[in-house]
């Protein structure tokens with residue numbers, strides 16, 4: 210039989226997502242922490258997990274007591290009614306408020322109150338799990354919570370639950386080193402504090418759980434709690450439940466080759482479509498997705514695209530399957546002008562000579578000048594490839610296509626630098 214533990218990272222109940230467009234302002238609770246907490250409880254009940262554990266910073270701050278209390282209480286009662294244990298530790302944000310909430314919510318098990326390590330053993334159908342927890346005693350704590358401590362292993366799988374700053378020795382937020390965590394003798398660590406989740410797995414069951422849902426553009430990518438499935442033999446499976454109601458995404462959109470500024474819209478819609486397909490794989494679809502769009506590639510229509518986009522309403526994009534509200538949180542322009550090789554090749558300066566060489570690559574492969582260029586370049590590349598420090602790499606032949614591609618890319622890069630120098634000088 211397996212024991213299933215749902216581990217939730219930084220929840221920050223009471224915090225609201227930033228940068229929502231007008232269309233979504235009224236839904237900031239569902240799109241934020243209250244929404245993800247309800248989703249977590251719903252899914253925990255549906256899956257019938259054995260316990261839920263919260264790794265600190267459950268509540269954003271003291272001012273959020275009433276809102277956090279209502280949300281947390283509702284969820285805790287629903288979990289307890291279904292026989293699911295609910296445990297947690299205190300982080301640097303909720304030093305005063307979480308112990309008070311825990312006192313009022315009977316059944317919520319706070320571990321390691323006041324900075325004293327505490328262990329509790331959970332059990333279901335013969336599979337045991339011992340959780341070791343430590344709670345922040347004050348908003349700042351400059352020592353490692355593991356300093357001078359030896360954790361006694363308990364029955365079954367042993368996991369640590371800790372809110373701490375890993376490998377940041379000068380941090381005021383419980384600095385702890387990877388070595389201390391490794392040497393503590395546990396089977397894994399469920400960490401809170403850093404909002405970027407680590408890639409947790411059976412092989413690597415120690416690390417940051419990440420924020421439960423992203424609250425600002427810095428929190429792009431999949432977010433949600435992690436399900437640890439355990440048996441008496443060890444950790445069987447570790448899965449991120451991607452449940453965040455608001456997904457933050459960086460979306461590069463290549464505009465190379467567009468014929469009209471309006472084509473940029475279609476490229477954007479196509480990129481959103483691709484994201485839409487990826488989000489459909491999540492355990493629950495996000496309600497909304499915030500896009501940080503960067504237009505890239507080569508086009509001379511960058512300024513016209515920018516003018517066109519100014520007139521567009523980007524607070525709600527009609528794209529994808531229509532089940533997710535997409536909006537552009539920020540639009541960036543990083544396109545570069547098209548380089549006209551034909552024009553440049555007429556010049557009698559180094560720019561012209563280089564442009565002529567690059568144009569040779571466009572000729573048929575049996576063209577003698579092209580063949581000479583490729584042969585000389587291949588000799589140079591071969592000399593580099595056979596130098597001793599590459600010897601450990603598997604020997605791979607350099608194809609003609611490789612050489613042409615390398616010449617094309619490095620030639621264009623050099624040409625851009627030459628053109629930029631020319632502009633700077635004039």
Ligand SMILES: [Mn+2]
Pocket residue numbers: 266300301302372401402403
């Ligand atoms: Mn924190």
